Amino acid sequence: MKIHVLFGVRKEAYEGQYGTEVRLAWDEYCIEENPEGWDEAVEKERQAIGDDMQAMRVVVLDVNENEIRKLIIGTPVVEAKIDEASTEAEG
Secondary structure (H helix, E strand, C coil), X not given: CEEEEEEEEECCCCCCCCCCEEEEEEEHHHHHHCHHHHHXXXXXXXXXXXXXXXXXXXXXXXXXXXXXXXXXXXXXXXXCCCCCCCCCCCC
């Protein structure tokens, strides 16, 4: 899956004052369905932030969709050991 991310760096009074910001993100499927919407959203964000940004750029990130899906809906695994000394025998 490709995620299109609009990153921005604010104008700084000194180097390192601000970190890089994610201003907007859409996945490739949303953009395929509504490419004009993406373009409009990027332009709206650029206008909203105005002159506060030193630079803004769309970067496309390629992520493993299956791994993301596992993180979201996967079954968590909890490792444990049986404490046999504390385990009571049945019956």
